[in-house]
Amino acid sequence: MAYVATRGGERAIEQAERMYRAQTGRITPSRVKEIGAALPALVDRVMGEASLYAPDLAALALAQSGGDLYEALLLLRAWRTTQPRLQVAEPVAADEGFTHRRISAAFKDIPGGQILGPTLDYAHRLLATQVLEGEAYKPAAVTPAATPAPARHPSLAAWQVAQGLVEPPMADPVDRDAIPDLTREPLLFPAKRAHTLQSLARADTGGTLALGYSAMRGYGTAHPTVNELRLSEVEVRVRHPRGVTFSAGRVKTSQAEVVTTKGKDRLRLGFAATLGWNEVKVISAATLDLNSPGAPKNSPVNEEFFLYHTEPVESSGFCIHFKLPHYVTFQSSLDALRGAQAKKEAPTPAKTEETA
Amino acid sequence: MFDRTTDPDDALLSVLARAGAEAIRAEAEAVLPQLGEVEVIRSRTGLVMLPMRDPVQGTEFHLGEVLVAEAHVRLPEHGVEGYGMVTGRDLERAMAMAVLDAGLQAGVEAARIRAFADAQRAAQQAEDHETLRRIEATRVDMETF
Numbered sequence: 353m354a355y356v357a358t359r360g361g362e363r364a365i366e367q368a369e370r371m372y373r374a375q376t377g378r379i380t381p382s383r384v385k386e387i388g389a390a391l392p393a394l395v396d397r398v399m400g401e402a403s404l405y406a407p408d409l410a411a412l413a414l415a416q417s418g419g420d421l422y423e424a425l426l427l428l429r430a431w432r433t434t435q436p437r438l439q440v441a442e443p444v445a446a447d448e449g450f451t452h453r454r455i456s457a458a459f460k461d462i463p464g465g466q467i468l469g470p471t472l473d474y475a476h477r478l479l480a481t482q483v484l485e486g487e488a489y490k491p492a493a494v495t496p497a498a499t500p501a502p503a504r505h506p507s508l509a510a511w512q513v514a515q516g517l518v519e520p521p522m523a524d525p526v527d528r529d530a531i532p533d534l535t536r537e538p539l540l541f542p543a544k545r546a547h548t549l550q551s552l553a554r555a556d557t558g559g560t561l562a563l564g565y566s567a568m569r570g571y572g573t574a575h576p577t578v579n580e581l582r583l584s585e586v587e588v589r590v591r592h593p594r595g596v597t598f599s600a601g602r603v604k605t606s607q608a609e610v611v612t613t614k615g616k617d618r619l620r621l622g623f624a625a626t627l628g629w630n631e632v633k634v635i636s637a638a639t640l641d642l643n644s645p646g647a648p649k650n651s652p653v654n655e656e657f658f659l660y661h662t663e664p665v666e667s668s669g670f671c672i673h674f675k676l677p678h679y680v681t682f683q684s685s686l687d688a689l690r691g692a693q694a695k696k697e698a699p700t701p702a703k704t705e706e707t708a
Numbered sequence: 709m710f711d712r713t714t715d716p717d718d719a720l721l722s723v724l725a726r727a728g729a730e731a732i733r734a735e736a737e738a739v740l741p742q743l744g745e746v747e748v749i750r751s752r753t754g755l756v757m758l759p760m761r762d763p764v765q766g767t768e769f770h771l772g773e774v775l776v777a778e779a780h781v782r783l784p785e786h787g788v789e790g791y792g793m794v795t796g797r798d799l800e801r802a803m804a805m806a807v808l809d810a811g812l813q814a815g816v817e818a819a820r821i822r823a824f825a826d827a828q829r830a831a832q833q834a835e836d837h838e839t840l841r842r843i844e845a846t847r848v849d850m851e852t853f
Contacts, residue, residue, distance in 0.1 A: 399772075405758075406775035408797065438754035438778055438793075446763040450836070452843055460850055468846040500840030501847065509763040521766025531759050531768050549762055549769035587722070588756055588774050593791050598721035600756065601795030603774055609763065623764040627772040641764075 376418040387411040396604060396628025397421070401664050402428035403535075403554035405603045405627045422668035429665055440528045442589040442597060446607055446625070447507035449584025454505050457578040458611050464505035469583055508580040509609055509621060518619045541656045548644075548655055552637040553626045556664035563652045563662065564636025572643035572653040576610035576635070579621060583629045603627060608634035610642050720812075720825050724805045725794050727828045735824045736804035739817045743783055743810065750780040753797050777802035786814035 388395055388411035398410045402425050409428060417423035453469025456462045468474075480489040512518045523545070532546040534554075539547055552560070568576060583606055587599035607625040614620065622642025624634045643653035652658060661667060724732065740746070755773040762769060779792040779802040790810025792802040808821050 403772035404755075404775065405772060405795070406797070409775065432755065432773065435775070436752070436754045437773070438756055438776065440757045440759060441774070443759040443761050443768045445761045452839075453846075466848050466850065467843060468848050469843060470846075494842045494845055496838065496841035497844035497847070498841070499844060500837050501844035503836065503840060507763050518764075521762070521764065523762075523766035523768075525766075526768050528759055528768070531770060533757070533770055535770075535773075545762070545765060545767040546769040549767065550771075553769070553771050586758075586760075588758055588776070588795055590756055590776075590793055592721060593780070593789065596718045596721070598718050598725060598793075600725050600774075600776055600793040602726075603758065603795065605760070605771065607760075621764045623762050625760055625762075625771055627758075627774075 372418075376415070379412075379415045384408070384411045384415050387414050393629070394419075394421075397557055397630050397633075398424050398428065398628075400606075400626040400628040400630050400633065401425050401554060401556060402432070403627070404428050404432050422664060422672075425664055426669075439590055440531070441600075443528060443531075444586045444589075444605075445507075446582070447504060447510065449582070449586040449605060450503050450602065451501075451505045451582060451584045453583040454580065455578070456508055456580050459508065459579075462508055462580070463511050464502065467501060467505070505582075512579075512619060512621075516618075518621055539659060543655055543659060548641065548659065549624065551659045551663070552624045552641065554664075555633070555637060555659075555662035556667065557630060557633040557636075559662035559664065559667060560633050560636040560640065560658075563658045564639040566652045567639050567643045571651065572639070573647060574612035574614050574620070574622075574642050576612060576622065576639045576642055578635060579609040579611035579619075580607070581609075581631060581635065582607045583631070604629050606630050606634045608638040610635065610638040612642060719829075720822075721805075721809065723825045723829045723832065724808055725792070726832055727805075727825075729798055729801045731824075731828065732804040732808070733800055735821070736807040739811045739821065740807060742816050743807070743814065744785040745783070746807065746810070747782040747784055748779070748803075749782055749789070750778060751799050751803055753777050753799065756793075779803040779806035781806045781810050783810050783814050786810075786816070788813035 388407055391414070394414060395407055395410045398414060398421060399405050399407065401421070402410065409431065410424070413424035413427040416427060451467065453467055453471060454464070455466050455468065483489050509518060513520045532544050534547055534550050539551060543551070566572070583604070585602035586605050588601055588603060589597050590600045592598055605625060605627060606629050608623070608631070610622045611619050620642065622638040622640070624637030624641055626634055626637075640653055640658045644655045644658070647653040647655070650657060754776060756776050757773050758771045759768050760771045761767070774795055775797055776793050776795055777797055777799045779799065781790045781803070782788070783790070788810055790806040790808070790813060792805025792809060794801045794805060808824070811817050811821050
């Protein structure tokens with residue numbers, strides 16, 4: 353790949369940007385607020401991929417990009433670099449969140465029970481066309497139970513460890529400031545598990561789904577069953593200068609464990625989590641995690657393959673860069689092609705000459 | 709975490725951090741005149757990296773960063789400091805928390821601030837209770853045939 357400086361076109365470039373922005377028109381605080389209120393799933397998806405939990409800013413980025421998710425992500429990832437890192441919060445355990453939804457497809461009677469939470473899993477998918485005829489769609493209110501659900505639910509993996517069904521977690525605790533961080537160090541292979549899980553947490557939902565789905569369909573090494581899917585709000589526990597710890601607020605997180613019986617003598621688990629509620633992403637990403645040990649090089653479940661190809665800013669940026677002027681490289685290839693054609697048409701010489 | 713046993717200061721600060729923007733601002737404004745001079749050491753937005761522990765191998769990894777507003781104040785007449793941090797970008801909310809924290813440290817309007825925190829705690833617990841009742845309504849008991 354080669355780059356070349358070009359000149360000219362300033363006026364066209366200016367007008368082209370105006371033309372793009374004219375599609376979305378004026379961006380007002382009320383529009384941003386409406387996006388945040390009306391599209392929580394999209395806001396969550398963008399926050400997870402941006403690796404930045406800031407619902408107002410994610411809604412603004414969506415308004416400004418006209419809903420182009422990769423543009424929105426780029427705005428958020430760029431904005432993030434303007435902010436100082438104040439501290440690293442206390443690590444949260446997978447079973448510590450204020451749980452809104454927690455289900456298992458592998459075990460029917462899990463400790464704590466199955467809580468569906470907010471989901472369309474069992475709903476009819478009917479387009480509410482009456483809205484276009486002027487009739488508002490008003491969802492029915494939840495009828496609360498007499499007693500509250502427990503705020504916390506035990507981890508299914510912990511129960512499986514106790515049952516001798518899976519290997520116990522072996523990693524030693526790490527000082528929170530020493531946890532490997534992809535925003536400050538490169539992704540190298542074989543990847544540290546902390547890098548793999550961080551990379552999946554900020555991965556592109558669509559990319560993760562495509563590669564995870566390929567594994568589910570048989571291009572992987574293990575078929576997943578959802579061991580546990582959990583949507584929670586976790587506390588962001590920070591240090592006060594006096595040395596005590598407190599929660600600065602809650603953020604939404606999704607977690608998935610997927611399981612396969614294809615172990616030596618135990619169940620084997622894959623895991624993924626992300627900021628925001630995004631089930632497709634964590635199930636796909638956990639499937640990739642489950643499939644990656646021992647995966648053949650260049651297969652979709654090889655960690656180098658899926659981590660590189662699901663990084664949303666790099667992949668979308670590389671794709672759209674092909675629209676930018678490549679005149680010199682393309683002309684050079686074209687010259688070589690024409691040279692080859694000319695040689696083919698010319699009478700066969702005694703000896704072919706190498707093209708420069 | 710939600711129901712983890714914590715040092716009382718810790719729980720109180722968590723309650724202040726979750727208090728509604730208008731309520732905490734009004735409370736801080738009411739307490740402010742009694743505090744004397746308030747020196748602002750810091751008032752800014754920034755990021756807090758949030759790690760999670762992987763339940764499969766026990767590895768700690770970064771989920772992503774959370775935007776927070778942070779405020780740090782000093783009361784020179786009392787020789788104490790106050791600190792606030794809240795998720796989001798509302799600097800005034802963080803400042804109000806820092807002012808109330810400083811008031812508690814200085815023992816100025818401490819009873820009032822504790823009463824405010826108690827009321828907020830009750831409201832937050834009631835809100836959680838109602839949310840958990842709605843969540844409980846989605847508990848499912850599947851039968852296999």
